[in-house]
Amino acid sequence: MSTNILTTQQIFSKLQEYLNTNAIQAFRDEFLEHHIYDQSQYYLDFTDEERLELYKFLSPQELSEIFENLDFDEVDISPYLKEISPEYLSTMFDEMSADNAADILTNLTKRERRAIFAQMAPEKVTEIRNLMHYDEETAGSLMTTEFVAVVANQTVKSAMTVIKATAEDAETIYYVYVLDQNKQLLGVISLRSLLISHDDTLISDIVNEHIIKVDVDEPQERVARYFRDYDLLALPVISHDNLMLGIVTVDDIIDVIDDEAQSDYSGLAGVNTDNVNQSPIESAAKRLPWLVALLFLGMGTASLIDHFDGLVSQASVLAIFISLITGTAGNAGTQSLAVSVRRISINDEENKSFFSLIMAEIATGLVTGAVTGLTIFTVVSIWKGNVMLGLAVGVAMFCAITVANLAGSLIPVGMSKLGFDPAVASGPFISTMSDITSVFIYFSIAEIFISFI
């Protein structure tokens, strides 16, 4: 979709050349032409030396826009900050919107921050300091304090003047918030409705008081859900005494939805899929902790089978169905896990009771277990011409699946009740867990039937 004839790679090499030949004007002409996102990508790709040049070529103002655009979940920002002079940084943060400045500054030590704050506009520092106090992943940590506010007894005309005056700095001017003299939030007006209203209409006549707002400590998933359900561009954030603190804008919410999805997905697979462009060694290093941990959990299963070794040597036919039962139970457990995690994240505000969630999954387990158990009973009885063996395997399958469903829901629900993110409970973990119980169930039942097998 690029509008340039040159490929990104060609542009990049050209920019590098300008940096290395100290061609300031040529660099600025080319570089600043591009969208901030592309600028930020180039910035990250430059070598350390080239970046040191770049800081001479670009104003703190220009760099601030690049930093506003960087995604801090994917980039570790601190090394970049450390290579920039505190003077330059303080000017840069003065230019930057307070919320992004706060996000970036959390990557620095207290001392480093103090050095920068010392040379910044005091009111900006207070603003940033306040934002840095909010818990991560809450409305407060997402919000910006740069919004447009008017009062109820203003006219549309005067409101428009306010908007034009603040348009440069405000994060969005498309929603205008109506506050009373105590900064209490009364309502909202879209720029759209301002534009189609008469100049001398009173704000109080067109304000929408049915406003959707979030508390400053509301979790970001729920904030995201409001955006999705109500098709918002921005959402006001209020303190517990209804003081308007700031706004969350839709561009930040898209990143939230993205990250939440990413972490749910990573959790389910038992591997962090955030950065997929890694060398095989890096990827392996990322996956091995889970694998090896689960390997030792799996050793539990092995030693359990070992414990039933006598049984197996008596009827080696039993060995045939070990992986079938553990595998199927594992699959059922993974399904149950995925549904439970999703169910929790959707029902959180309705706050479904612990037990209703668990009971639903057990019931589902009983049904799926019954059908699957019956199927395998039939298959095995016919295949091995041994109804008793079929019965043992079928019953074992039935129990193993029910237990796997229980585990698949119990673990995420338990975690969320304990205040952890249920999404980190991984599929591999559940299936390895259920291996142990499945094997135990299988052999315990087999022991009963052994005389007939």
Place this chain on the structure above:
Amino acid sequence: MSTNILTTQQIFSKLQEYLNTNAIQAFRDEFLEHHIYDQSQYYLDFTDEERLELYKFLSPQELSEIFENLDFDEVDISPYLKEISPEYLSTMFDEMSADNAADILTNLTKRERRAIFAQMAPEKVTEIRNLMHYDEETAGSLMTTEFVAVVANQTVKSAMTVIKATAEDAETIYYVYVLDQNKQLLGVISLRSLLISHDDTLISDIVNEHIIKVDVDEPQERVARYFRDYDLLALPVISHDNLMLGIVTVDDIIDVIDDEAQSDYSGLAGVNTDNVNQSPIESAAKRLPWLVALLFLGMGTASLIDHFDGLVSQASVLAIFISLITGTAGNAGTQSLAVSVRRISINDEENKSFFSLIMAEIATGLVTGAVTGLTIFTVVSIWKGNVMLGLAVGVAMFCAITVANLAGSLIPVGMSKLGFDPAVASGPFISTMSDITSVFIYFSIAEIFISFI
């Protein structure tokens, strides 16, 4: 976050009462007070009889806004449409934005559509008909044709008049698109920059020509990525000859990102997590197809072990490690699957070569396999005091993991190359698949070592 003192449930019962007592005005006063999203939720919750009343209480215009808000991935709209008279519907669709009208009308038969079209404004019908031609999940299917356009030699003042005139109908007025006389897209101006410019400035002087745009047949995932990376509120959609066709707005993209994440997640778990609030029977019905299919795939593993029965009865100790090897390989395969799916979705436009993706995964498999194999070799050798057994298990583990990684990447990559969505390749499927290969590898290697075990 509701601003009402009454709970949603109380409001709902009140509305029902109004409907059943034919209290038109009371109903309208209460109902229309609420946000469109809440209105649409109430609408869906009313009984059939109550809805038939509602159609008398609300104008087609008012109902059209509710329908604009319904999420068609979650609601089957056709029964609702069938209960409304064609006359009412045609007025409703006339009021509705063309893209949503098109989405809704696809749920009806050709005949039903014709009946409605017959009574609609011809130009609106053509607009809708055109939109209905675009493939699902492309920019074309997401776009709306209601955008604000101006020409380059206009002044800011006259542009503002255009905006005010179209503000009512346009999907967004916050981006204004600059077209030449042949409807070719020249650039974009934000309403913000219009507001801070002088009335008599020429559009051509402030237009941003570095515009990000998408082709009408661009897949929706990529459109979503542009929104995420470039923090857009809307994105122009152009034909292959750079004709401006429409815009995609951020609210539609949030739903796209949400659905994509949902289906990736569902795919990985081998269960559809779209609708999680179902009865145990419904849930079971949704999960059983996968489970039973995988059960029969698992039978392959069982009969393979059966084939090696002689081996097991010779050395029943071999049975101990079946589930350990299949389980660990399955976990590795799931990780590999998740990473590959994510990698494909991120790298698609760079179009990484089939082999580079596969090779990376095989390499990762070799490393993880080596480490895991070495670990289990040590553990087993010590535990069982049998180095040869340890060697057999270790080597088997090494091979099984490498093969599982190969499968975990080969299957999704292959699917995407064949034009399928790689995300439907499920974790349970991969791990059940790798059970067979793992068992085969394990016993083949064991056969070699058997004399020493």
